[in-house]
Amino acid sequence: MAESDRIAAKTKFLDFLEEKNLRITAQRRAIVDTVFGTDQHFTAEQLLEWAKEKDSSVSRATVYRTLPLLTESGLVHEMDFGKDYKIYDPNYADHPNHNHIICDDCDKIVEFESDRLDQLEDEISTGLGFKVKTQQLRINASCEEMKRLGECKNKGN
């Protein structure tokens, strides 16, 4: 994410708070700076850890309270890969329809977009009488190609 995009995302979030009559606090600033200061996917616990480095007063409760605001604002995307924690993606504002492949062996995540896929999903949902709210294609795989290239640091077996 370019520096300008980061600032834009931050500004959008502060605007979002204002629109909802929510207050801009030091803790929220630290959290938002953290989220839009990285390109990486992260977990709630990671975000807590990183945000604490910026402002040690940030607590677990505040992180968990702020995450729904970030997803509601459309700037961060919440993902579920069947692990017992959720993964958050801060690159969502720019690419609102991208999907993910996760390597079960090394947890590597690759993002991709496909207009054909989006179109097909909409077609199917509408045909079944549903109004789509969110859709997530999750592909669990093993990165054969990367294994060959030595990029997949196979954890298990």
Add this chain to the structure above:
Amino acid sequence: MAESDRIAAKTKFLDFLEEKNLRITAQRRAIVDTVFGTDQHFTAEQLLEWAKEKDSSVSRATVYRTLPLLTESGLVHEMDFGKDYKIYDPNYADHPNHNHIICDDCDKIVEFESDRLDQLEDEISTGLGFKVKTQQLRINASCEEMKRLGECKNKGN
């Protein structure tokens, strides 16, 4: 699921146990009878409750130990709709590639299959150098059509 399919699924699972040198116990029989005695999707806790009705000696631990065997055998499919519990689908042996739409309002789940979708997913994954293990398209939606028909017992708002 027709009676014959239920018996076939049960038999397949008992064969699966035998192949892996696992033992056929009264508790496993009760669990398997329960799973293939319904068409419904269920949670681990529901399965525990139902199986206990057949054999009160079935414990939570055994249910949680048996579920991975059922999914590994390919007869039951584990799904994750972003809730804090997993949902299991006993109709998987017959329709190994079906996907799901869940209504966020009333929790109604509708299954669907699409060859075009499967094909497209494979194409994309292969193109990215991954060998697909499992793929799950999850669509969270609201069942507009059903709301109109009064079938969606809207829980929230």
Add this chain to the structure above:
DNA sequence: TTGACAATGATACTGAGTCTCAATATCTTC
């Protein structure tokens, strides 16, 4: 029947996420 060991139940434990509540910070109004 026996014996190796797979499987069991009870229960303690884990860990992500939620809730509570008294104390504090923000923001608006004057």
Add this chain to the structure above:
DNA sequence: GAAGATATTGAGACTCAGTATCATTGTCAA
């Protein structure tokens, strides 16, 4: 810039799905 209404906070208790432990029991091949 004080005051007051109230949104927000941190600490820690709590929830709850799922896992681990371990002594006891059940299965099944020999």
